[in-house]
Amino acid sequence: GAVVSQHPSWVICKSGTSVKIECRSLDFQATTMFWYRQFPKQSLMLMATSNEGSKATYEQGVEKDKFLINHASLTLSTLTVTSAHPEDSSFYICSGSLAGDVLFQYFGPGTRLTVT
């Protein structure tokens, strides 16, 4: 149980375009979802925390107008990278949490974004 999927698993887009990444909890209701990014050989950096039906809380240094997060239902959160640039190329991982407890996060398989 507690499976999280992400779509797409990888995406290539051109500079200046926007790309949307979906994160779904398949067999549980995730009241809270987290979005991370991971650069090669570096750790997961939390970008934002989103609770269903409310605005996401962004970590310091993360541009909320660039990384739009929507958590419209208890099983779906989306991250839209707007006006993507090559420096946005990274591995994006989401996680879902039952009952909003940060200690119990179930991670998705990640999305590799390459901006050309």
Added chain:
Amino acid sequence: EDKVVQSPLSLVVHEGDTVTLNCSYEVTNFRSLLWYKQEKKAPTFLFMLTSSGIEKKSGRLSSILDKKELFSILNITATQTGDSAIYLCAVGNDYKLSFGAGTTVTVRA
């Protein structure tokens, strides 16, 4: 600012060896320390440690937490090539998990 430091950053061992991975932390309102294994994709959960001095074991893996000295170790005995991965340490408070940079373990046959 919360800080999680893992060492070493990487190591190479031969099958059958034992490895010890270290994680030290400075986190406000500490709740638990977690270990994950990451093989190219999403991290998979290994252990959650909340109390000091109580060893947790799962097969050839074990881990322990020292809340006084603010560190944890993860041991892998009789390593196998399937243990090759990045091992991540994360520390949680009420708001988030803070991750270390990870230790890349390579097990050679």
